[in-house]
Amino acid sequence: MRIMIRNIGAWFDRRLQLAAPVREMAEHRVPRNTASWWYVFGSAALTVFMLQIVTGILLALVYVPSGAEAWSSLQALNYDVTLGWFIRAMHGWGSNFMVAIVLIHMVQVFLFGAHKFPRELTWIIGVFLLLMTLGMAFSGQVLRFDQDAYWGLGIGASIASRVPILGPAIVKLMLGGPIIAGATLSRFFALHVFVIPGLLIGCVCLHLLMVLKLGINEWPMPGRIVKRTTYANEYHQLTQKDGAPFVPYAIWKDMFFAAFIILAVAACALYFGPFGPTGRPDPTIIQTVPKPDYFFLWLYALLSLLPPSLETPVLLIGPVVAIGVLLLLPFLSGEGEKSWKRRPIAVLTVLLIAITLGTFTHLAGFTPWSPHMNAWSSDPVPDRYIHDSTALERQGALVFQVKQCRNCHSLGESGGQRGPALDSVAVRLTQDQLIRQVIQGGGNMPAYGKNLSPAETTALVAFLETLHPKGQAPARDASRDMALNDENQPGAKP
Amino acid sequence: MATKPAPAPPTDATTDAAISRRGFFMKLGILFNGLAAGVLAVPIVGFLLSSITRSRANGYLSWVRLGKVSEFPEGETRLATFQNPYVMPTDGKTADTACWVRRVAGEQFQVFAVNCAHLGCPVRWFPQSGLFMCPCHGGAYYQDGARASGPPERGLFEYPYKIENGLITIEAGQLPTPGAAIAELTGEKPSCAS
Numbered sequence: 001m002r003i004m005i006r007n008i009g010a011w012f013d014r015r016l017q018l019a020a021p022v023r024e025m026a027e028h029r030v031p032r033n034t035a036s037w038w039y040v041f042g043s044a045a046l047t048v049f050m051l052q053i054v055t056g057i058l059l060a061l062v063y064v065p066s067g068a069e070a071w072s073s074l075q076a077l078n079y080d081v082t083l084g085w086f087i088r089a090m091h092g093w094g095s096n097f098m099v100a101i102v103l104i105h106m107v108q109v110f111l112f113g114a115h116k117f118p119r120e121l122t123w124i125i126g127v128f129l130l131l132m133t134l135g136m137a138f139s140g141q142v143l144r145f146d147q148d149a150y151w152g153l154g155i156g157a158s159i160a161s162r163v164p165i166l167g168p169a170i171v172k173l174m175l176g177g178p179i180i181a182g183a184t185l186s187r188f189f190a191l192h193v194f195v196i197p198g199l200l201i202g203c204v205c206l207h208l209l210m211v212l213k214l215g216i217n218e219w220p221m222p223g224r225i226v227k228r229t230t231y232a233n234e235y236h237q238l239t240q241k242d243g244a245p246f247v248p249y250a251i252w253k254d255m256f257f258a259a260f261i262i263l264a265v266a267a268c269a270l271y272f273g274p275f276g277p278t279g280r281p282d283p284t285i286i287q288t289v290p291k292p293d294y295f296f297l298w299l300y301a302l303l304s305l306l307p308p309s310l311e312t313p314v315l316l317i318g319p320v321v322a323i324g325v326l327l328l329l330p331f332l333s334g335e336g337e338k339s340w341k342r343r344p345i346a347v348l349t350v351l352l353i354a355i356t357l358g359t360f361t362h363l364a365g366f367t368p369w370s371p372h373m374n375a376w377s378s379d380p381v382p383d384r385y386i387h388d389s390t391a392l393e394r395q396g397a398l399v400f401q402v403k404q405c406r407n408c409h410s411l412g413e414s415g416g417q418r419g420p421a422l423d424s425v426a427v428r429l430t431q432d433q434l435i436r437q438v439i440q441g442g443g444n445m446p447a448y449g450k451n452l453s454p455a456e457t458t459a460l461v462a463f464l465e466t467l468h469p470k471g472q473a474p475a476r477d478a479s480r481d482m483a484l485n486d487e488n489q490p491g492a493k494p
Numbered sequence: 495m496a497t498k499p500a501p502a503p504p505t506d507a508t509t510d511a512a513i514s515r516r517g518f519f520m521k522l523g524i525l526f527n528g529l530a531a532g533v534l535a536v537p538i539v540g541f542l543l544s545s546i547t548r549s550r551a552n553g554y555l556s557w558v559r560l561g562k563v564s565e566f567p568e569g570e571t572r573l574a575t576f577q578n579p580y581v582m583p584t585d586g587k588t589a590d591t592a593c594w595v596r597r598v599a600g601e602q603f604q605v606f607a608v609n610c611a612h613l614g615c616p617v618r619w620f621p622q623s624g625l626f627m628c629p630c631h632g633g634a635y636y637q638d639g640a641r642a643s644g645p646p647e648r649g650l651f652e653y654p655y656k657i658e659n660g661l662i663t664i665e666a667g668q669l670p671t672p673g674a675a676i677a678e679l680t681g682e683k684p685s686c687a688s
Binding site for chain 1: 542543545546549554573575578580581582583584585586587588589590591592608609612613614615616617618620622623624625627628629630631632634636637642643644645646647667668669671672673
């Protein structure tokens with residue numbers, strides 16, 4: 001039996017002649033200290049990518065890329081097709097994991113100085129792999145053709161339209177027509193299923209080929225300086241003196257981590273289930289609060305917080321600069337120290353970017369810049385604010401609620417956060433200032449002068465004046481009493 | 495890679511002669527393939543850019559009926575829906591579009607796109623406070639569509655409208671975006687200063 005298998009193997013290898021190069025590849029010598037848990041993220045990213053291909057093909061067996069039917073076919077996957085929900089959940093969570101692992105891989109590679117000579121091109125292709133991964137994530141979100149996908153496309157089109165001169169043409173090219181509709185979904189399907197995966201597979205092969213040809217980046221030692229003239233020789237000596245064959249010396253950690261990641265994706269899929277789809281993509285249903293997927297939340301926050309005048313330049317120039325810096329990085333610092341211990345600016349840059357993205361993502365979790373559309377009808381004024389109040393003040397509390405003030409201003413920690421919380425507004429603003437602010441608006445507040453009768457304004461301000469902590473007096477204009485009482489003073493009448 | 499050593503130092507004439515036959519056909523082959531690629535490129539590029547070129551030829555915009563004028567009470571703002579004039583069989587519900595119709599008085603209307611002038615999210619009308627509010631990035635507009643607060647740099651997009659035989663129709667068919675507002679598409683000035 002064994003002889004027969006060996007003979008069959010030999011028959012194939014006589015024709016394919018792959019055994020020798022594969023063995024050589026598997027047993028190529030790597031520096032001993034690269035057999036580290038820090039070196040597992042690249043293979044983990046590849047593992048998740050293969051998982052995405054498998055689950056993606058399975059989903060394509062049922063999914064219909066038609067604007068009229070995509071949403072229903074996802075419902076069928078979720079509820080009718082056996083284990084359809086699980087495959088969808090694996091694909092969705094796989095996507096999140098892939099973005100996260102690719103980012104971690106990138107940070108690790110950067111901190112270990114692996115972008116330096118002679119691995120510049122490996123890094124550059126890696127940058128393209130990151131962009132394609134993000135492209136897959138966005139186009140995948142579009143294929144989940146629900147309300148978030150629909151309005152997310154609208155946001156994408158609005159951003160694209162701001163490109164000078166070419167903007168409107170880019171929008172039509174992106175949407176495949178004048179509006180977001182069936183043609184839009186079809187072209188994002190082609191991108192997500194054919195174009196980007198094809199490019200991804202090609203680039204992954206090149207990326208891996210270069211890792212094999214140039215050797216895995218050695219563990220960075222402080223003081224071991226990279227020089228173009230001597231590096232190749234030094235690396236060769238290192239792998240000979242202190243090296244070991246990749247299989248089995250280093251690969252077992254990759255294998256363990258790959259299995260762990262697949263199990264982690266499956267556990268998330270099992271526990272949290274698939275993503276959406278949310279509401280049907282019907283543009284006439286406008287009661288919706290669209291939100292991007294996790295990895296684009298930082299962008300959502302940035303778009304809300306940028307000053308209007310800076311928005312278009314930042315949106316159009318920012319990505320060009322960011323990608324340009326990433327691509328030029330290996331040429332700007334192709335030699336020198338590799339160790340993060342001797343590269344404080346590199347470490348601080350990574351930390352700064354991570355904290356910035358983390359903060360934006362955190363903010364996008366509760367969107368303090370958006371009005372809470374239902375706050376005025378669902379968050380009642382807390383009892384303690386109308387206890388012992390006069391009829392006028394109560395009327396003011398009603399005006400406050402009915403005129404949707406709560407959509408932007410919180411009271412008792414519920415309501416919108418677009419404007420300041422009003423729990424102690426009377427301490428900050430005098431009666432006159434309150435009236436002026438309500439009628440004329442200002443800062444970020446619309447003017448309500450046209451939509452409030454004088455009686456409503458009086459009641460509203462009377463209520464707002466009661467909003468101050470116990471024992472803390474409301475703000476008052478010290479000169480006002482004097483001005484009102486001193487009738488002799490010219491022009492002092494109220 | 496092994497090259498035969500040349501028996502004699504080649505003169506210009508002999509090198510030309512040496513590459514002339516094979517080299518000529520090689521070059522001819524490349525040229526021929528270039529021609530084929532060029533011929534193929536014309537329909538491919540034409541197909542890919544059809545969504546842009548079509549708008550130049552026929553245009554995407556048409557006059558669409560919204561309903562009877564009497565369906566819109568004076569002084570109020572109501573949501574109306576219409577089907578996009580350019581429809582593909584795979585569009586489903588996405589061919590429908592909503593818009594806000596404000597009947598100012600008599601036959602004086604304002605028809606706003608639901609898309610926020612910031613990044614296109616659907617704005618909602620709150621009659622009590624007389625504001626349009628956007629759920630995405632915090633834009634707000636007054637009842638006449640003028641910008642009230644938030645990130646938008648302009649007021650709401652307005653559709654041109656006309657009233658015939660008691661019916662209100664608007665010129666629509668294209669997603670309004672900050673780069674190409676409806677008024678710019680039709681070459682008209684906005685009917686109200688927003």
